[in-house]
Amino acid sequence: MTALYDAYNRKTFPDKLLAFDEQEPLFVTESHSVITDNLNSARVWKGLEQKLHANTLNMLTCVWLSELPGSDELIFRYARKTFDSKHSIEMNFADADVLQMKKIAQKVNHERHRLIELVRFQKAADDVFFAPVSPDHNCLALTINHFKDRFRDQKWIIYDTKRNYGYYYDLKNVTEMTLDSTNLFPEGKLDEKLMAEDEKLFQDLWRGYFKAMTIKERINPKLHRQHLPQRYWKYLTEKQ
């Protein structure tokens, strides 16, 4: 956002946005380092808020959280088009950037939904329900309201093992947390010593139920993998 502010201020628009630790491409004619300025970025965001629908702003956030290469430049271009155009561009899906924005946001939203579906809690001995996840996009934060509402009477931790942070709910508030070591749950399974007494039983019950539900005459592994991509299997109780 500060980059956008700077660009309008300098009246020059960049060809490429780089993070500080990225290597510069060859033959750079001019480079400008942007230092995040909360005041300026807030001003840009306010400008966007005036021109865009709340849903579109959420979409921008989703695209940012996608962590896909080029998503920062996409947001930059989208914001610039928004500021430069007299009319709203939100519905113009013939524009490549607008369509791409929608597609990426959809992807992130889809993954958010997958998380809500596929998080598997394991009950620890101290009555905390623990679930490791490793989503492709950084969308854990988007699911917290759902889990907070749904499991309001149990303590839980959802931990992103890929990005090494998580959220802890203590029956009142959700706080962000980072564990010092991930030894407590090798390969996504809670150490048996830490598990609650009946946890193993319910895991077995669930696995047994899952197996019994399959209709053998209709087995369709392709469809199975389409709905339940293999990358999620490592944390799914029923697939272990």
Add this chain to the structure above:
Amino acid sequence: MKAEILEKLQVLAESAKYDVSCASSGTTRKSTPGGIGSTSGWGICHSFTEDGRCVSLLKIMLTNYCIYDCAYCINRRSNDLKRATFSVSELVELTIEFYRRNYIEGLFLSSGVVNNPDYTMERMVRVVKDLRTIHRFNGYIHMKSIPGASQQLVHEAGLYSDRLSVNIEIANEQNLKMLAPEKDHDSVYKPMLYIQQGVLQNAEDRQKFRSAPRFAPAGQSTQMIIGATNESDKQILNTSVALYNRPSMKRVYYSGYIPVNAYDNRLPALKQAPLVRENRLYQADWLLRFYEFNVDEIVDDRYPDLDLEIDPKLAWALRHPEQFPIDINKADYNMILRIPGIGVKSAKLIVASRRFTRLTSYDLKKMGIVMKKAQYFITCNELTSSTVSDTSPEYIRKLLTGKKTPKGKDNQHQLTLLFD
């Protein structure tokens, strides 16, 4: 909880798995202080079995003992299989513990009929009542209403469940009587009517008193078995339409008949469940519900059965070449919906974007439209492809159903040059 529960669970899940419905949508319920769970409104699938069906609810029978002897059902009285019964408290605990681990969205409770319908229904109601009142469970509950149960019990069930369902099983009453001598359509339509009355009455009550307790807020659904008897798709779809015209009916499910009781000679000997036909029926169902199609446009006396080779929308388009090509940049939304290869989402995208610019085939492709099909039925800014009106429906059909040769295989047929 003891380990023998595992065996019970497996037996009763095996018995319940032929029920198709697993929807957990239609109700929004926020969590309450001291209660467990919430319901989200759009439905959440929590897993998928290896046959690709979703697992959203704990689909389970209270018992698989049954006094009936229906030919299509695995739990018929004359079948020799393991029988089990859950106690109310076992099932309640199981539901809650599964729910707390985010395995499930709620409970789908069904049951074999023991003693008489009312006795069975009463036990089922006790489970859902315990969940809702004692444990203050806010998750989703789908309950089967037992054919022949009394109105009072159906009413009580509706107060605790989100969705109720009665399976019609066979679209034609004579066929139903042949396979299930103890049942008739009356015993199915009666509880359906009770549910409908309850929902309508409740809607009225809630207009007067906002705090009136909700009655089956997600409506009701039903299920038909496909391929066990000789109904045509026309009969089946007309039954569905009649059901959808009832105010509270949300979904009709189709279940391709799986030969669970192959020894019964009233049933056809099938090698494989009619999965393609089931799929086509669902596609037709979607056309009825979301694509503004009329049932006689999909099946009529000339075409009483759906085409298994192509989907019903394409079949309709090929029967009506005079309606095409459709101009993407001008046509109404409901005409765009009728183009094969364009779904509800892409139709909406098209209508929204064409206000800014004239759309080209390149734009359409990027939006995710299946141009392989759509190209024969549209005109847009520059597309000059041979449409269905320039050629013939038979030719297009051949193009779209022709065998696909894998890439790279074509070369084998290349003619060799002759050098003398």
